Ligand code: UD1
């Protein structure tokens with residue numbers, strides 16, 4: 001690339017704060033970085049728009065250990081890391097730290113576009129910082145709504161605020177477009193692209209095929225360790241060790257030495273959690289997982305469920321494994337101390353319930369494919385399930401993804417233990433029926449795996 005063409009390159013600053021943002025923005029970064037030649041597909045030959053971007057990745061560091069393995073898996077190398085995370089972080093303080101850090105990065109880089117994804121506090125605060133400097137904002141996964149201010153909390157308000165600040169709204173579905181139109185967003189600024197999670201899942205399914213082969217090869221060579229899942233052992237408090245390290249903070253510094261820290265550690269089976277609460281002691285091998293007849297994969301992390309909701313979720317899990325003897329639960333426990341405290345105190349040491357550290361994406365996708373049922377309050381997992389044909393019980397009072405329910409792959413249960421148990425027991429029976437299972441794997445209503453490409457193309461026209 002000569003100097004002149006380099007100078008013409010449009011600069012796109014991509015913000016990543018949490019695990020799902022890395023997953024869902026990785027395909028966009030990949031598309032932005034594609035060489036120009038790769039764009040001229042037959043059907044799109046009239047719009048050779050690619051390869052003109054200079055992509056800069058800024059981590060806010062809202063999540064730390066939980067994003068590092070994902071950066072590695074997608075081959076992403078951040079240019080900045082604001083390192084804002086502190087244990088048990090307060091939303092207002094988190095917002096302040098992201099705003100302050102972003103000011104410096106935006107002043108230094110002066111990008112043409114800022115891209116944010118979803119509804120996290122990182123995305124909201126970064127968009128606000130860009131607005132203050134009159135930088136154009138593209139919002140990936142725009143237009144999701146529950147119309148309930150406190151469900152999910154604070155995400156419903158985060159995404160509404162982002163919509164007010166945004167110039168280009170990349171809506172994953174037609175329903176999301178309608179939501180934005182109903183709020184007065186101009187139709188010419190809304191683009192239905194599909195959800196980039198489908199792109200990410202496809203990228204990982206390719207990798208996971210290679211991984212399956214690697215697992216077999218490793219097993220044959222007697223190197224089973226690297227395919228182990230880490231089970232959570234005793235807490236540091238229980239062992240009388242001091243609480244975890246305090247987070248180091250810095251803002252707006254060019255990330256000269258991004259080391260990746262414990263990146264990929266969970267793959268090695270020696271993951272040490274950043275919350276400082278738990279350390280691995282036992283392991284759960286893939287061979288053992290293979291023997292589970294009815295695998296139930298569980299995740300839970302929503303702030304609005306802390307307390308009674310999460311207690312209800314734990315009671316339901318105990319009830320389900322009590323009733324169904326062939327069932328075993330694998331529950332990668334989110335690093336949020338509020339989640340860990342409840343989940344570990346209620347479920348640790350229970351037979352057929354494996355509490356494990358957060359898993360890297362390849363391992364998690366492997367388990368989703370292997371599962372008979374998923375119980376979750378995650379947004380991304382609701383979107384992935386239709387591609388994998390696994391039934392999902394959504395442990396939330398509302399969902400901004402009714403498309404999964406309409407597609408017949410997800411069921412809304414709330415956090416009432418009886419309702420979750422009833423649905424789970426019914427679905428565990430139903431999945432044995434081939435017809436039912438076949439009906440679950442249909443076209444994914446959230447996208448076709450080309451959302452990232454569409455978004456990168458849309459950043460070009462009419463914005464010079
Ligand atoms: C955040 C997002 C939520 C998203 C979720 C994805 C907000 C307000 N919430 O929720 O929308 O669905 O991420 O998982 O933006 N922690 C670690 N290491 C990590 C990550 C978290 O130790 O790598 C611990 C820290 O103590 C941290 C706490 O978890 O303070 C909470 O993290 P935070 O990002 O505020 O909330 P999440 O519940 O993860």
Ligand code: UDP
Nearest residue numbers: 019020332358359360361364378379380381
């Ligand atoms: N995920 C993962 N490992 C785990 C749990 C989840 O790779 O141990 C993936 C999951 O497949 C999905 C994303 O993380 O793509 C969802 O993240 P999370 O539930 O934290 O956030 P949400 O989607 O609710 O915002």
